[in-house]
Amino acid sequence: MSTISKKEKEALEIKESFDFIDEDKDGLIQVEDIVRGIHILGLKPTSKEVDGIIADLNALEKKSMDFGTYEQFMKKKLKEVNYEHNLFKKSFKKFDKDGDGFVTFEELKSGLKGMGTRMSDGEVQRYFEEADIDKDGKIDYDEFVKWFSNM
Numbered sequence: 739m740s741t742i743s744k745k746e747k748e749a750l751e752i753k754e755s756f757d758f759i760d761e762d763k764d765g766l767i768q769v770e771d772i773v774r775g776i777h778i779l780g781l782k783p784t785s786k787e788v789d790g791i792i793a794d795l796n797a798l799e800k801k802s803m804d805f806g807t808y809e810q811f812m813k814k815k816l817k818e819v820n821y822e823h824n825l826f827k828k829s830f831k832k833f834d835k836d837g838d839g840f841v842t843f844e845e846l847k848s849g850l851k852g853m854g855t856r857m858s859d860g861e862v863q864r865y866f867e868e869a870d871i872d873k874d875g876k877i878d879y880d881e882f883v884k885w886f887s888n889m
């Protein structure tokens with residue numbers, strides 16, 4: 739077990755990604771390069787989001803940014819992503835009644851019922867098959883997130 743907190747780890751990763759992008763080590767990076775940082779940090783923005791990010795940054799009317807600005811920006815982005823991630827986790831848990839890390843057909847069925855959706859077994863089956871990408875008969879968390887994001 740490592741003793742550093744998630745926050746510290748995050749701060750370290752932000753610093754490392756900045757250093758990596760700042761190739762000439764002058765403490766400044768090009769505004770457009772922030773997209774590389776976003777990818778290094780494992781954030782997967784859509785191209786629409788990237789456009790939004792660039793627009794945000796252009797509004798600052800700066801061509802380059804220092805670490806402070808970069809850090810602030812990344813912290814905000816990571817927070818948004820964590821928020822989304824928590825939402826997925828929460829809903830996954832709702833479905834995964836026995837908490838074994840998989841959602842079975844029965845769990846999906848009763849979960850959807852619990853949400854007040856009226857669906858026939860056939861419809862639930864269709865949903866289930868759509869979500870179960872590797873066809874092992876259960877939905878794991880990754881499959882769940884993919885399915886949910888595509889809905």
Ligand SMILES: [Ca+2]
Pocket residue numbers: 833834835836837838839840841842845
């Ligand atoms: Ca389960």
Ligand SMILES: [Ca+2]
Pocket residue numbers: 870871872873874875876877878881
């Ligand atoms: Ca599966």
